[in-house]
Amino acid sequence: MxxxxxxxxxxxxxxxxxxxxxxxxxxxxxxxxxxxxYPIGAVVGSSGSGKTQSLAYSAYQYSLEGRPVIVIDPKKGSDLSAAFGDACVTYSLDSFAGSSGGLGGSGGTGVCDPLRFSKTPADGINTAVSVLHDVNVWPHGSRQNLEADLQAALKYGVAHGAKAIGTALQIAKADGEASAELADPILRQSRTDPMFGAIVGLDDKGKVLSASEGITYIRVGNANLELPPMGVDQASLGLTQRISAALIRMLVFGSAEALRDRRGVLMTRPRLERRRGARSRRARPADSLCGWGEE
Incomplete structure (x- = not known):
């Protein structure tokens, strides 16, 4: 009517x-x-308004359409796997980047390494330079001077067979194409920090972020993910906060890459990556990006 x-x-x-x-x-x-x-939608509301139930039901419906669905849940201790049913494959950040067991190991796993999950080497290099620039493990004042050298070193390593950030830097350093000042802080942080090691792989082989058929649910679990408050200047953040934000960003980018050309859906909960500039927009989105967050 x-x-x-x-x-x-x-x-x-x-x-x-x-x-x-x-x-x-x-x-x-x-x-x-x-x-x-633009493939972006949002559901906003106060606590207790039903956002989580809406997310779970929406993901379930999309999976019934035969679409691959990735749900990223950055809320510590949250577990929605039972709500998604048997069609769900669940991963925990504890195993992605934990200090022991699962996919984590001691560091350098590279599960979310952009050189691994990107469809093209150029996309991977650009994303890697962007995320390493944002995390900034170099001494104070060195970041701007090293950005061009970092891109050249990664490009050299990839051209010589590297499939991860760490191995690309190791190759470039061994061949005199990367200085110790550039490469060593990144490699050292990857070995000692499992969260950073999930972004910077030290081995070309291993697990990589991917999407199964049905629902792929990525939860934080009990991992020490210290996300910064919204709207805070990046320069004022501590290293742990910068790494946590970068890991979530790579989870979002990697998920979008895993869904590329599959007509899938990427769904998120509060406090996720905001696109902040030209470098942050290099990764192509999934067909749909939906967010559920506080008003």
Whole structure:
């Protein structure tokens, strides 16, 4: 009937009903790519308003459409795996970057290394330079002077067969294409810090972030993830906060790469990566990026 209200897309998952005449509101997973518009949606609300239930139900519906779905949950101790059912494969950041067991080991695992998950070497190098520039493990005042050298060193290492940031720097350093001042702080931090080691791989082989069919659920677990408050100047953050933010950023970028050309959906919970500039926008998004957060 012409008098009935219309909300949402023509097809997709159910996200609710109109207030007065109870017409279904739908959200498409592919309208953004089909019509070349930004693939971002958000659900906002105060605590207890039902955002988590909405996220779980939406992910489940998208999986029933036969789409790969990745859900990143940065809330410490949260576990939604039971809500997603049997179609869910769950990974914990404890095993991605923990100090023992699982995928973690002692460091340098490179599960979220952009040289591993990026579709092209150029994309991987650009993303690696951006994230290492943001984390900044070099002595004070050295970052700006080393950025061009870092890009050249990574490019040299990749051209000589490296598949991870750490191995690319090791090759470049051994061949005189990277200075100790440039490479050593990165390699040392990767060996000693499992969180940073998840970003900077020290071996070309090993696990890499990927999306299974159905729902892939990535939870923080009990990992020591210290995310900075929203809107805080990057320069004022401590090293642990910079690494935590970088790891979440690489989880988002890596997930988007895993879903590329698969018409999938990437879903997140509060306090995730905000795109902050040209360098941060190099990774192509999934067909849909949906966020559930506090108002």
């Amino acid at each position: 012409a008098s009935l209200s219309t909300v949402g897309d023509a097809r997709g998952i159910n996200v609710g009903f109109t207030v007065h005449d109870r017409q279904e509101a739908l959200m498409s997973a592919t309208k953004s790519s089909d019509q070349d518009i």
